[in-house]
Amino acid sequence: MGQVTEAFLTGLSERGDEPPLRKITGTYRIDLRDNGKVDHWYLTFDGGKVSVKNSSKNGAKSRADCHMITDSELFDRMAGGRANAMAAVLRGAILVRGDLDKVVAFQRLFPGPPSHTARGRKQ
């Protein structure tokens, strides 16, 4: 598991009042595959509160409203803003079980690419 992924997922519980995050409710399970091993993450969103649990034990499989399965290498790039999640869904690189609208809501939490050329007051 990459450090970027871990920082991104554990950081969700500290992002607090961000509207895109507050909009999400429900449970997510994310399975990250890496050389035959699978790392499981369980997330619960409730009006801005997020609980994040990580388990590499294969036995600990629980149901979720939205279940995403992908390679940890790809997730690392998404968590670092270097790959786009909706494009990955379209090309079958993220397998989705459950609600697609939950994926659309979740992918808004990923950061943008490390650099940009935007101007305007907020840049």
Next chain:
Amino acid sequence: MTGGRIAILDGNTFVVSDTRGDIEATPDDTAGLFSFDTRFLSKWVLTVNEQRLSTLSIDDLHYFETRFFLVPGTGTIYIDAKLSVIRDRTVNGGFHEELTILNHDDHPVKLEVRVDAEADFADLFEVKDVVPKKGKTYTRLGNGELALGYQRETFKRETHISSTQPAAFDENGMSFEITVPAHGRWTTTLRIVLSALASDGSPVLEAREHRSHDEMRDDLHQWIDAAPQLDCDWPPLKTTYRRSLIDMAALRFSPLTADGGTLPAAGLPWFMTMFGRDSIITSLQSLPILPGLAETTLRELGARQGTRLDDFRDEDPGRIMHEMRYGEMTAFEERPHSPYYGTADATPLFVVLLDEYERWTGDAELVRELEPEARAAIAWIDDYADLLGNGYLWYQRRNEQTGLENQCWKDSWDSISYRDGRLPGFPRATCELQGYAYDAKMRAARLARQYWRDPHYADALEKQAAQLKRRFNRDFWISERGHFALALDETGDQVDALSSNIGHLLWSGIVETSKARSVVKHLMSPQMFSGWGIRTLSTDEKRYNPIGYHVGTVWPFDNSLIAWGFRKYGFKKEAARVAAGILDAADFFDGRLPEAFAGYERPFTRYPVQYPTACSPHAWSTGAPLLLLRTMLGLAPHDGHLIVDPAVPPGIGHLELLNIPGRWGRVDAFARSAAGMERQHLRPQLSSVRDRKGFAAH
């Protein structure tokens, strides 16, 4: 008779074939069966005894169903055919084709019926630009079907072809050896099922359950029955209204995340997807008639609102998307449409639609639900779109390869010019964008006060809007000519062409009352008003071209918004005159307005010359008659009830719209033209009828 194009569709699945029902696509040709922006069939050719067929007639039964009546042989002279072939094709997810062969002879006939099939799995973008494929195609036989497939890494798309009658499948299609009895018939149903798969074979884009043909027909009838009923003394308006309702049904697109809700896609067939600008404007136009479209548009665009800075997608926090695509090039990040955000107007218009939607429907719940999105949209205007820090909304793409140069509705390369034809640099601040920003703030202020319990925010927004209005009326006004500039350039100078964009300013309310009459006069001058409608660019400007996409043609949707603006500032008669011209034009197209028509003066051609375009029906042209009805009847929601203040062009006579839905339940609106028909024409045109004050186009 094989030329011409037949297109039928369901959502974003559509078939474009020749008039025999055959598909024979070349790499850059637009025939085929498409779904989710991918061509799932590039060849589909029917032969009987190795002969192609000829068309006797075509029945366009519904937008999702066509019936082709054919006979064997392709000679140009009449063939006394002993056989009839009927292909009844329905699109639902994939398509069904009921193939029937009738033998009119006194003895049985043995036939070899064959369908050749091929799929190139081209992305719509590849069809436009001809890009070679990077993955591999394959075919698979077995389980009573032929599967055509394509795979590139984890990206997999398949077309499954089967038949209810036993068929001999091979890699290029299927054959039937049949005997049709004397005066008998043979029938089979060919079924095409499409799938988008991940590498493990699980579905990626699982479309909602495919509806049966009867369910689709019932759905269309319910759609029409739920809309208000129109009656009037001028029959073409009734035809146009009905055409708009049916075409709007065809243009409905149900995003996979919308739980069955539908929003208007931009145009059939190439733009059958979610667009920020097109879906919003069409929803605005349709609100009095079909308010449900706005709700889905708001929810789905809100769910995809930008959250980060991404140069490739021109995404910013708070920005509303421009266009969503689902094909291979988007999936591999070779195109930015997942979604692409390069539009400067969808974000303020999102807020405008939310407020207008609430005024009509009273749906306070959605206003509360979308409060964060509306606030983020307003914040985008100030924080990310004011590229020069001078209080205006500017655009400049950051994706210089595949992003859009002009991010306003006039998105072609030469649409924004000075009078002398020069093109300004970037960034650009077109005038209508400032109007939208003003309107968005004023409307958000109302919502903040009434629903978000935030009067301070409301006060701040109104103050900002007032400042913008003052600034705008100073900086954009060309006092020696008496109209607003088309835009400001990157140095803050006026881009001084006279354009239809200034008509949108009246709709937005940013025009100081003292300047309104002069603006209206310019728009109705012979340089701008062709007799059919208001041109995109004045005939006096260097780049004017009556058949130039955004530099001289007349756009029905543009005119519908301008007419709405005329009404807002009290110019009833001018609004009616624009409505008359556009509705007259609609009559020449059997009620289906094209995207645009030529800017020729009306007496010069006598009929509106259609701009050659690939999309028909086009969403906001379909919405134009609906909005024109609103402007003619003077419908306006006010304090929970509906005001009716008609100004109907001469010639329509009696006009009634019954069961207008809204927060008031259902109400009826009645109106009558200022004067009745005075002259009888074979083709009575509204603009040729004079009223007592001599008002007529020509």
